Amino acid sequence: MAKQKNIITEFRNYPLRVEFPILLLTGNQWWISDVPSANLHFHNCLEIGLCHEGEGTLIIQKESRHFSAGDITIIARNIPHTTYSAPGTQSLWTYLFVDPQELLDPLTGGYAKQTSELLRKINSAFLIPSGHSPSVSFYFNQICYSIQEKPSNHHLKVRSDFLSLLIDAVNFLPKQETAPETLDSASTLSIVPALEYIKQNYMTTFSMDYLAELCGLSPTHFRRIFNLAMGRSPLEYLNTVRINKACYQLRSTENSILNISEDVGFHSISSFNRYFSRMIGMSPREYRCCDSQDERLQKSKIMKFNGWMEAER
Template structure:
């Protein structure tokens, strides 16, 4: 009997401004294809989405959840998922990517009586709610989108105030809906356990460190840490680290004229041959070829080629 095909998981990095860590993706270009991707993906930050039209499915690992126009999604970073529209449809979305802990610095930190629930929510957010049931949440998100789109006077302060209100309401909803199965509870607890390792990789991917150090950060034995990490992320700690490095290298390849050797060193690879090998495995081509292909895409953002309809068209052209 053949082994079941292993799920492929793609890491997507969204570079957020340091002083105002929030990014809006909105407008007519943000349609989702009805072609189901062969990959799950996860982000480096929290994703908030609003579906404006049509319907489809979001899959969290192997668990499909239907969505429709008016639905709002909240998905934590490091939660593998994929989204596709129903056959013959192309659902239109607006997305907000952000780092809530940085944007709302101090409001839900360690001194806050709600710090634990906020941290738990940030690690385990996988929620879809509808406009009809939560009109106040829909209003807050659409107001945030409006502020981010038009950037009027003091818009950043306005966005922070709206976000503070949004997260206060979402924490209440999240807390009220924590009636989880035993399997869900174990998964969520494990996700929190490996959070220090994920945070360390995010901030120190360019440094060479023993993988064993990650187990120590999580207060787990090496064997137990590797097992839990694989259960949560569907990949090994080393593969996750290398994927993080390769996605960071894509940003440097696209936005700088640094040599391949320099890029490989900046993201933490000890040799350019190792970098080339991992890049080819993850991206399907060599770094130089990838850079050359991306250079031909005039006035386009890397974000346009990370899983949307235009990306699907590009992949079909390559076949």
Template sequence: MSKPKKPVIEYRHYSLPIDFPVLLLSGERWKISDIKSEHLHFHNHMEIGICYSDGGVMEIKGENVPFRAGDVTFLPRYLPHTTYSSPNKASRWAYLFFSPEELFQQVIKTPHTNMEPNLRAIQASRCVLHKDQYPKVYTLATSIVEEIQHQSPFYRESAYGLLMSLYIELLRIHANDENGVNREQELQSRQPDLVISPALEFITKNYMLPVTIDELAELCHLSTTHFRRKFHEIMGTTPLDFLNSTRVEEACKRLKSTDASVLSISEQVGFRSISSFNRCFARLMVESPKAWRTGAHMEAQSAKASILAFTGWV
């Protein structure tokens, strides 16, 4: 008897605007087809989705969770999933992408607060929340979308406050799930859903530190050779190239939002020499850091391609 195929997992990278790091994808373009993708995918930022029409199924952690109009979905970064509509339907969505650390770190200062839910403890069924059961979540999510779409005076301040309230509500929901995880469940889910997620989390939070491939492999409990192969299989690039692209993307933000020198920024994001920073920056951004800083870039051009259209969308 042949072994079942392992699901292919795709990485989808989204760049956030510099001046207000929240990305909204909405409108008629964002309709999900009824054809199930052969691939799971995950994102580099937290995703909040709002289903406006029809229904379908979201596959999360090996579970098929139904959704319908009025549902709000809440997916931490690095959580593989896929979504497809009911037969002969094309559900319409709006999506918000953001980084809790970037937005709320200076405001939410409770000691030892986890800014994202524990992927091992998260329940697939609680990633899809219906407005009848969670009316506050639905009202907050739709209000954020309306603020960003209409852009009335002070819309950013309003959207920020609403997003913080929404995020706290979602953290409370998942905190209850995490507290309810027993020892048996913990043992069953010791391995994360995405085997390289510990390395991705480490790079996301510690890109500015010296790091070796051996250390990243150890975090994932893999041999260095297996880790390199698995990382490239999932991410489509090497661990070192992903680390450097993360550093360059952060450098782009600092070049636009601060007056720090190019040398200082290169050191802040983890490059050991200005020459290696300039070389890596030019390779990814197709111009020097100085030229990029003085150019008419309204937001951070990604050091990794932003994916706005892909399999499964109408």
């Protein structure tokens, strides 16, 4: 496989809706050009793409892979990648960006262990060739339809179809393409008490050492396991949860920004504003003033890099 050298990576953040964390990007603005990007990029969430027309190259970290119409790509968060079409052509894509844990949580609460294992397996990057898995393509298209047309109970249907997609997709995960440093199921599940505690108590004050104690791990081992499993430190994860909760309040209430910052667990408005701007790409006030999710995304400062709400030209 061809190797890429001296790659610079960029982080592209998608501020997904807290109550329904899945974003559909589709349409004629998603014709991918034949110009290779100067940089790889990675996301804060899972990316699933379907190539409708054309062919080209998908680069995942330092490996190049050929894609063609009908192929589906699944790329976990924090994995650098980029896509470009064959010389002199364009390829048309549809993308879903998802927070799998948060999307599935209302559906699979009684199956936490099974869901954690499924998400651990999908924490990779791979391509499913056209025709190899009609069921994955079917569920992908059903999800897109439900998001666009919003039939009755479409939130429940999207969650159900997404779970079915993941269950079928893991069967096509090549063993040799799993991440070089992974955790076994027991290690991954060992941090579940911390995740549950953060979910229920994000607005309160507690130490990371206390989370380690809940998991029965030393602070050092806990931080290592947490970083591998979640892709960020425990404190970063906690603050991400707090910011996501703040986003929901900014959209759905008229509470003051100061009150919201305190409600979600920040004791300093300056700290809240600084972390919010770093994560979302705009201030809480700017975020609240945007009329829609699309406008919030388009005003995010990460747009200044590559215009990720539409394909690069």
